[in-house]
Amino acid sequence: MPPASCPCGLAESYTACCGRFHEGGLAAPTAELLMRSRYSAFAVGDTPYLLRTWHPDTRPRRLSLDPRQEWTRLEILARTGGGLLHTEGTVEFRAHYRHHGRDGFLEENSRFRRDGGHWVYLDAEA
Template sequence: MTENPITAAPCVCLSGEAYTDCCGRFHNGGAEAATAEQLMRSRYSAFVLLDVEYLRKTWHPDTAPSDLELDPAMEWRRLDILSTSRGGPLDSEGTVEFKAHYRHDGERRVHHETSRFVRENRRWYYVDAVMLA
């Protein structure tokens, strides 16, 4: 049996771990993110892999959009975590500032935001974000 090349490859969140040991375990339901940063990384990977179901599952129900469509023309290239505040395994809230580099319509672009997360019933959820220049 051959291993799926996506699962054997390094994780697209650039953690340095294999996808199966990093974001893959969250995407397939085998584990829950223990920190806000882990959830942020797994959500970035879900955008790369066009995993709408995972994004919906990890979006807080109070702020989740009713419809979510991803643009397959966006080529996500790199994730840079700039800072975190709280968001640890014992916290109930946290923030992660990051830059996500991508190409769209042949142009290089950067998505820069600070995402806000809450932890309820031992699960982290994405709440909302402040876009940064």
């Protein structure tokens, strides 16, 4: 069952925030909102959404999420482009998690691109 508050860290409820994108009726209007919704998809285990919002050139055939990994907090560190009038953008973030009783984090600078008018995750910059 999805959480009442949104895992992405914004003030809205999950349903009003990232849940509306996960349901498929709306597309995230900016690269940052897509990144936040993808983080939330990891947190709630929504694999179909992750695959649907992955660029077709870099999308894996399958994706397995570890149900024992709990995503606990998201920090947005920086962003470039990715707005309503852009075709590309990046979002640098730190995603905190708990796995096997240990806390950790993943830090990444993700690249996003518009594909067919919708933002999609392309890949991560090294």
